[in-house]
Amino acid sequence: MTMKLKSLTASLGCALACTFAAFAPSAQAAGAALSAQNAWVRWLPNDLPAAGYVTLKNDGDQPVDLVDVSSDDYGMVMLHQTVSNGSTQKMVMVHKATVPAHGTLAIAPGGYHLMLEHAKHKVAPGDTVHLKLQFSDGATLDTPFAVKPPSQQ
Numbered sequence: 001m002t003m004k005l006k007s008l009t010a011s012l013g014c015a016l017a018c019t020f021a022a023f024a025p026s027a028q029a030a031g032a033a034l035s036a037q038n039a040w041v042r043w044l045p046n047d048l049p050a051a052g053y054v055t056l057k058n059d060g061d062q063p064v065d066l067v068d069v070s071s072d073d074y075g076m077v078m079l080h081q082t083v084s085n086g087s088t089q090k091m092v093m094v095h096k097a098t099v100p101a102h103g104t105l106a107i108a109p110g111g112y113h114l115m116l117e118h119a120k121h122k123v124a125p126g127d128t129v130h131l132k133l134q135f136s137d138g139a140t141l142d143t144p145f146a147v148k149p150p151s152q153q
Ligand SMILES: [Cu+2]
Pocket: 080, 081, 091, 113, 114, 115
């Protein structure tokens, strides 16, 4: 009985490892065209929503859309765009942003930002949080973001 259980555990472990191994190369290949640079978060006090910024680089021949962002550090992550209308500015939620072929998309102050709400634990300047960026080609980038004080431009 002990032997049978052990071999069952071993084959389950192998099945999981093999599944993981089978998926890993494609994720790597798909992710190779995309990279994230200068990822940081402008932190605000009093549990106010924070804003995430990052430059996405696409070395591939096809445009790729950023379609979803999630995080183990925040309960809600949204892609927002700041739209100016004369003297006023407002934020609108957008569902995707395109990283052009052989180009970059700057998610930067004044344009796009990642709105980070409901931190799951205490986050403060100096910390690193992780956001998982998901793209239309199936690639994902698990990206560390440096948390910076409100004065950061
Ligand atoms: Cu916003």
